[in-house]
Amino acid sequence: MAGTEAKSWAIGIDLGTANTRVAVFRDGVVEMIPDADGHLSMPSCVSFNEKGRVIGSPARSQLAFNPSNTVYNLKRLLPLRTAGPELQAFIEHVPFTIGESDGRPVVKVEYMGERKWLTTVELLSMILLRAKENAEAYLGSPVFNALISVPPCFSTESRGAIVDAAIIAGLNIWHTMPGVVAVAAFYSGISGKEEQNIVVFDLGAGSCNVTLATLEEDIIEIKSMAGDNLLGGEDFLSRLVSARVHEFKTTWDKDIWVNKRAIRRLRTACEAAIRDLSSAHEAHIDIDSLHEGLDFHSTVSRSDFELSFHRILVVGGSSRIPKIQQLLSDYFGGKEVTRSVNPDEAEVSGLASEAAIHNAEISSPMRLTLEVLPMSIGVEGRGGIMQKIINRNTTTPTKKSEYVVLEKRARFLHIYEGERARTRDCKKLASIDLKELNLYDYFGRDSTYAAGTVELECTIDISRRQFRGLCTVKEKDGKKTVKSFLDLQRRLSKDDIERMMDDAARYKKVDDEERERNLARLNLDSRIGLLSESIYNLPWCPLAQRLQKSIEEFRTFVDESELTEVSDYNQPIQILNDIELSMIRVRQELPIQNTSLVGLRQILDKLSSSTITPGRQSDLIEFRAMVDWLGNSPQAEPSEYSKQLEQLVDIWERLDTATDQPANEDDTTGTDLTSDQQGKDTESNSQNLTQETSADESTVSGSTNPTSRRPRTQRAPDTETLESLFSRPFEASREPFTDSQFDRISTFLRNGDNAAWGSVPRLYTVLRFIGQLDAMDSFMANGITDIWFPFTNSTLPSALQPSLQFNFLSVQRVVLSKGFKFEKDTERKHALFSQDEPLPFQVVGRLGRGAHGSVDKVMSIISHREYARKIFKKSRGLKRQDIKTFITELNVLKRVDHRHCVELLGSYSDPKHFALLMEPVGDHNLAEYYHKAKDSPDKISLMRSFFGCLANAMQYLHATNIRHRDIKPQNIIVKGERVLITDFGIAYNWENLTRGTTTADSGKTLVYASPEVVRVEARNESADVWSLGCVFLEMATVIKGETVGNMREVFHERSDSYAFHANQDGISAWVNQLRGVAPTTDNVMLD
Template sequence: MIVGIDLGTTHSLIGVHHATGGELFPNAHGDLLTPSVVSLDGDTVLVGKPAQDRLVTHPGLSVATFKRLMGTAHERRLGERRFRPEELSALVLRSLLADAEAALGEKVREAVISVPAYFTDAQRKATRAAGELAGIRVERLINEPTAAALAYGLRDRAGEGRVLVLDLGGGTFDVSILELFDGVVEVHATAGDNYLGGEDFLTLLVKAFYSRHGIDPRRVAAADAAVVRHRLEQFKRDLTDERSAQLQLRLGGEDLRWQLEEAEFAQLAEPLLQRMRAPIERAMRDARLKPADLDDIVLVGGAVRMPMVARLVTRMFGRLPLRHIHPDQAIALGATVAAGLKSRDASLEEVVLTDVCPYTLGTQVAHRVGHQVQTGYFHPIIPRNAVVPVSREDEFFPMQDEQKQVRIDIYQGESPMVDKNIKLGEINVPLTAGKGSAGVRVRFTYDINGLLQVEVTESATGQRHELLIEQNPGLLDDAQIRERLAKLDALKIHPREQQQNLALLTRAERLYEEHVALRSTLQEWIAQFRSRLESQDLALIEQDRQRFATAMDDLEIMA
């Protein structure tokens, strides 16, 4: 039996696909939604609703929103014990599996688990590890908006169409553009923000509440802070359903009141709404679509209930989005469909599902500009939104003819400079004596579960080397932190640090990130301008800066 699981930041669900469609299983409390909260009561682990209640009563023994820590070694302390995010997620999974087994009357051994489309390689591996800790085999990871659109496309749409899915959950925001035709659900583009969700809107209300009453949050006891957050969560829900809401609570021996209009909340949240626009616009650009090309816009995720989200989408696209699918259940239902596909459910035999790589994957290269060699440039091998599974190869050559070794650094990201991307790992390849100039062929293979395999082949001998990525990207140890601080302290004033030059390079990097087709041109411009900065000739730098700015003005007009 293969189940589908939506392992969410704030709530999680589990279900299975039958011939008649997806079925979600209720937990022991009769609810389909299980809060993604864990608490310790002595030696007993509590998960879900009781643990959620203990967030207020026992904040030091309870934890939530740990999904945001997936892919890191950050530990959360509960009493005298410490848990990694994979372990906490595994406890939630075990609770969900117990509910499914109670409903099915049989042991569950395999699952399809949904993940945010913008989850990194490390976060996906951590999700798989959580499944293993929970005692199940993770058959597949499916991107959350893809899962939602899969449920939507199979259930409610006849014929062809392009659908934009906006998934604003508790901790993440994902965007996917899909085309549905002849039983095929094909992803064209995906984008998102792993640190934007309903929790951020709640945090905004908490900060506004403290500011409104002149309270320093650093002086609020943990138990009181938990109460404030809990009450403001309901306050946020009231603002979702009504035009205004009132809050009254006692804090520090004082009765506090707050009344807020929904329109005022939307004004407070404008910076968050602007952050939502960027991934939407990026996905539309990558798919080369205009608003009129879309047949439907679907909103999923609990946070889309906020009226300001629908207003934002309506302003951007000039039409009302669809919300007739239960926003909390759509992803889980899609995960059950994916599970049905894996188990070869007869009712799904005509369905084909494709997905895309959410990040650009590549390696570090050096550029030779005149007599200078500049390092640290990102060379894409698999571009973002390439349909998976995908395998791409490129050839690289050493800087010196008699070079005995070449190091292949593996990165993911959208910046032209590797230090602004995420390093996934590296592989050192010895070169056969006297044949170093022949170079190496590097092949990246990215599978449907979001896992990357790197293979390096010596062009001269055909000898192959494979990369096993072991470390978690984005995690710095104490030694690395001290090393980076020392480098920052050692910096001196240099023309490249002048604000105009820095702003120009930042603009170029933004354009590089936004326009995949123009990356080669932009990277050449960046290399030339950085070379000019190295000269420290202020007059020549000024001339190049003006030319660079004009070229980018023309580029943006054409794009």
């Protein structure tokens, strides 16, 4: 292990136009290296502001509000010259300013209040430095060596610029390998040893590249390469944006090109639509308030998208676009396009494995990659004609000689690269001084002496990695010779490199200081947030109120202060420690909580509406009297509170037992669980759920009765093999494979010769049963995965003959396992999973915890979609109320179908949990969004559209006879540009009830509760309207530039409480105060 830690790793870097990926070959496998945010790809984007610079995902997020200082598409900018038309076309599609320096483009940015002009090399070095830092953080050791990808169409000058950028970033580049060659190298490592010819088609965001290669044993011979650096996914995205701009102008007669924010939002929506079209036939673009308050809704279909290729003469699209696959297939005589490797990771994986070979991590066998010259190299002949000596696509290393005819008066021999007929259209590599050949006397002789021509032999020798070359010129008789080395990679001078490295060190120092400040700020914010949450649960007393006010003042001070040093954030921690100690003392001395009183009153309300045996009426009267005493005795001694509390708990337990007797044998738990709140029309699958709950009552209550446990399924023996799983041929009566069996099939395949097949075990199963495993690659090349099941005649690919298609459709029912049918179920029936049945999900994150359950983010192992999962754990702590909450939310969500409400995908039970699956997974809740919007004009502008969205959703719910009963910012999520209402756990369906007379327990958060709810009086849907109005006032406060903390402080000074129901006069005063805050155009939301 010590040797591994000391090892100097070599990495592969796929420096893409849109994204950069990094990988390393370690322990026999390629590992993708995540960025600081945990993503396997880092946006190739750099943003500058008054505090410093940010790189990657944080930089891309600044496109919304800092577009002129956010730079992207740098690799496309690198080879452009200021005099060319390509640069002008590039400038039209980017928001940042581009200038000129020595014939090359430079970018203007505002960095920490200073204007700077940065070269493309400097900007690319920043991205490479961040890639290097990510690798070092992942590997735990310094990284110095790397292989980096370049487009085949890059000239030696552009490749040299990449090398210069890497040197500035502190990397030693062993080789700049064309990306398509790296893909071929990776495919060679997984495709076997037989000889085969392959075509690699690589279409990314900035370029389109193709290579032809022959693979044999451990030799990769590149036959030819071609590419276009000005054609890629970015071009199709730009064309789609232009088409939607035209559509908006046609609809509304408004030109949105002048609105940069609107174009940015439209571009984001179009990018998402292109991704959707990779797997769907139609995608929707829906943007609220796109321009001047006007909404935009459009539909893009595959056929529409394919029409954009009519004017593209060669190729277009992206590798995932079905039309591109069709064009390639047609071009190569109907041969199926193969995509058996991950299109995002194949290039960087090939680079990582090649880097490992260079680093002696892969010693046997030694793979040999024979690359080709991307552009022809020649000399300038008479009349400025390009005389090629080595043609493009020549395998390197290579050496070739040609005779060149020059005029005797020629002093220099100029060497160029390119494919154009005249050297003025090619790129000069070097000039060789011919003085030593003494073609004529340069000092004083008559010029006629030098008339005529001379024939010279020119030899060019190019190294295998194309870093260096040698040009030799000699007279025809070989008596005199001139030699000159060609530096084919390094372009900047040593002084320029050192200057840029010094600048990079200064940038990094500022970045590190800003990172430390952010971590300190995050630590302080987290500590304040935890104390803010805890303060609400403190027992009521004057000290608790003072502590609460101190925390709010502290947060306001931190939010409004410009703290510059890390120590400025660390010093307040001691003050927070003192506050926390005071909070602990309050808990110990005053055990009765103010919020408990409200809870007790709600319990009393519930008991009053329940059927209590006559013998317990006296307990109820005593219980009521004690609650009243607690409410009227705020200054009693703590010991007296404790004594009264113990008696109160005693009475409550007796009453709870009386109202919640165990069910008889003839009863079902479903009757108790659904209660009158669920109505008499409970749906069939809810009944199934309650029956399952009843059957599993011992699990919920904590009983250990052995007769109530479910039998465990026998585990597969260790000797099980892939062959044993298929030992019995398919029969019409055969039961489907289980999800556990598919897990094992997938494991066997991943560990076998065709590891990629492990991602589609169901497809493998069907094709194996019908004897057509040869068609696996064809299916996968068409992007077909297990989620496509069940197939029909129209969805089966043409790779199978008609007779085999019939066999496929007949056999496919064997793959319809329980987990698969649950994923595909459109009727959202409740599913039951036994103890040994694997769930078709994996947890990828935690989202939060509520009063009745927790919420996490899960990803389907079948479709790879992400869901929010709300789970209720079956344990001794699970109350009947928790089960009732689960069923309430299940039934309500089944009825909800609105763009601004979360959508139910399904529900299930297993021996440990009940669970709901919903989408989308929010980026933030609204309370978190307040803090993020404070310094973001883009988010503030977006928040203005939330009013109408939430009001519309509330109107829909009430029209559907649903009352939410717990509207608050924490139950409203923001996903991209959408706002959605969530958490219907205590929602009320009054479809079969009298909605104006209910006083049932609401479980609301009292800060946003309406006055009638707090007084435990009759209420209806107007209580929701009140709560939403409270949220609207908070949103208006943030939009006006104030903070919710300031508003609560004003409320607290008026009434010793910041709850809205206790501050009806304070609300009016606060609204009037907001009216005087600019901009006054926002006052309409206060009316």
